[in-house]
Amino acid sequence: MTADFATMLSAVFPEIGLVVLMVVVLGLDLLWRDERVRRLGWITAAGCLFLVVLSLVFALPPAEPLLIWGGMLRLDAAGFVFRIVFLLGAALTALFSLGQDDLQKHGEYYGLMLVSTLGMSLMASAADLIMLYLAIELTSIPLYVLAGFRFRDDKSVEAGIKYLLFGAMTSAVMLYGLSLLYGFSGTTQIAELAEQIDRHSVPVSLLVISLVLVLVGFGFKVSAVPFHFWAPDVYEGAPTPVAGYLSTASKAAGFAVLMRVILTGFWAVTPIWMDLIAGLAIVSMTVGNLLALTQTNIKRLLAYSSIAQAGYILVGVAAGTSFGMSGAVYYLMAYLLTNLVAFGVVSVVGQRVGSDDLSAYAGLSRRAPAVALILLISMLSLGGIPPFAGFVGKVLVFAAAVEAGRWWLALIGVINSIVALYYYLIVLKSAYLLRSEDEQKPLQLMAGWRVALLVCVTGVLVLGVVIAPWFEWAGKAGWALSIY
């Protein structure tokens, strides 16, 4: 199907908007050389929300997926849902970055974030391997800089460089895999890969080699074991809001391309990638959860937890069905809000208490009952307890595994979630049970933090209780990913 120019233009309005917003932010940064620069976070957040509205008005996906811009992008429900997820993630991250002078006083901080968001948005709708690769790089390069943004802080610099090195290496490996894919099929069009590979009767073994190489790149993006080594160090060293952004939006973007590429490019070897991904899921869940058990730094704990969470999402992908993809998409929506609120609390406490150790959370429930309650909600949602979003996500991905006849995978998943509940509860224990000398001092929250925390918590509850409308969208996205 082809589209007219007006449709194509309106389909990328949000992306154009991101570029404009970035220019505005950078321009204002140049103009405002005083205190007003602190408003940039608000402007970024408001701009992203405006772009969400813009997407809802102009970039609504048609009933049938549509290729636009010469087959570079695909206008479908999956790209649409992911774009909203990324924009929300960026808006919330911008709000959490308020009050951190070494971040918020630099317009380029927000500028880089917006570029990265633009990259993710393109990643999720890319319909061409070249476009896909460019979008991935457009996403990653600003993130390397953001991770090392506190250039006077050794840990932050280390995080940035580590992330860059791992990222560059896995990206090169992935590019090699993609080039093999091109070589087999003679096309860079994702939609045509399956058909062309079929026609050229490419040997399975070669296709599997390409599959493994591509999975290295995607595995890095979603921080699945064994490509996870960067995550704990980078999360610990990077500024907390950036870590939150990395662990949510960036991971979701990784999943978007993973699902797109394997469902078409490797259609011919579906049983093999289903097993490979199931394997990745099992090791990610198990290793992530077991290593999280011993952490005393909350950012590292959340890093290992996010590795395990990637494992649960992979359970949905490994089902290989449309329902599995929908479950993964729902899980990602739930996970974005949940993990952002978790990192939000970490950011707030880190700012006010000055430490990311678990011990910094002692007495939190006496000091700031509302913040403790928000922490409770985020931890329980990560643990998959109703009435929070994580519960629905877990049920959906495990259901997808059972539907696909892989009940053992679901069983491994639920056993893992028991282990995970332990360390989430330990965090709550610090906040609720342990005492501290500072517990009488209230915790001051900035207005932006309050807004962001409230939005996230509301979202976590809404996704966990009012399930149907969101599942409708996840279902459409899953369907759009599964048909080519």
Next chain:
Amino acid sequence: MQFPWLSLLIFTPLIAGLVILALPAGRRDWIRGVAVIAASLDLLMSLLVYFRYDATVGDYQFIERVPWVPQLGISYYVGVDGFSLPLVLLGSVVVFCGVLISWRIEDRPREFFAFLMFLGTSVLGVFCSLDLFQLFFFFELAVFPKYLMIILWGYPKTREYGGMKLTLYLFAGSVIALVGALAIYFGSGLRTFDMLALEKAGFPLWFQQFWFPFVFLGFAVLGGIFPFYSWAPDGHVAAPTAVSMLLAGVEMKVGAFSALRAGIMLLPEGARYWAVWILVLATVNVVYGAFLAMTQTDFKYVIGFSSVSHMGLVLIGFATLSSQGLLGAGMQMFSHGIMTAMFFAVVGMVYDRTHIREISRLGGLFNKMPWAGIGFVIAGLVSMGMPGFSGFVAEFPVFMGAWRALPLVAVIAVIGILVTAGYILLVLRRVFFGKLPDFGEHVPDVSMLDKIAIGLLGFLMVVLGWFPSLLSTVVQSGVDRILVLLGGG
């Protein structure tokens, strides 16, 4: 559409909990006021529902159904039958008494009462659920209130261990049951979580035999089935009084009820296949639990193990798959819930006033706190299965059913009852009679609110002993429905 009594019943505590969380932390009177009003409303509503339920018609009544996630066949679907109705009443009674008993809580009362209310919503929600997804939803809703209440307000020495152990055991059981439930969902080919529809799905025999242990055992962990019972004494003992009452009194019934509802009723052939093994495990529960209770030196542990022992009788009743056994199990769930709530309430009162739980250091307390003493005597008589009390009318049918199913089970289980009589009398004599220790002179009597709670619980146990038909006709109508699923019994 009729008046949504059940929804009101389920969500009143939830709303009260949210209101309490929004109150300023310092207003203890408001907080307690909201809690007691919500609990009383729930008690009144559940009494109303209980007496308006038409046992001659049977089946599910007070049904409400609203689509929830239509794409997946999930709906908000509530209704009560003769089996779940008494449990709804039980839940309301125990929550009400729990609020009264916890009146003087000092540390963070706002969080305490809010979490207690959430726990109430969770248990009532499970009992009323006719949708499998919704059942899980309410079931796991209890995870965090349980954990936090135990570690925050529990017994300082063991609360962290007991709370974590209990939470992880129960979560483990429920998620393993979840895998089974998902298999049922997909295996039925109906794409619905509606349990009334799933009952008629006609699963193949191998399917039922394979998945039954997942669902039944997963839930029965919360019912305290051997060998997964050890969370119960540790958890009950570590918990604050009101939570012990709710855990042993109601939560264990939530487990047993869910095992029946999602296990036996959805996979009846699986139940038939595994029934002998459940009988064996449950008999171990009864006897082993009783012996363990006998050997305890800690007052609260005695009661903790006694509930493991008594829940064994419920599970025996289930596993007989017969009319008498199921009737007895249904009655025993109610009777034991009230009885063990009374036990834990009395233990809590004694501990609050003496700060001692070692049986050997207590004594002669009957004169100091006669209400607590009388409450313990009544609960003790119920526990022993003495005629004239609710325990007799509940245990007798269980033994009848067991005798028919497997006489050896009945014979062995009777040993458990004898041992029960032994440890109850022993504790009664040591704690409430005999010589008052030195500190005993200054032990104050129980408060007015405590007396109301003891009075209510005691009243129920005696009334059911004399008028068992108040309960048995209702339960029998529920049992008849289960027997139809089991193919005429």
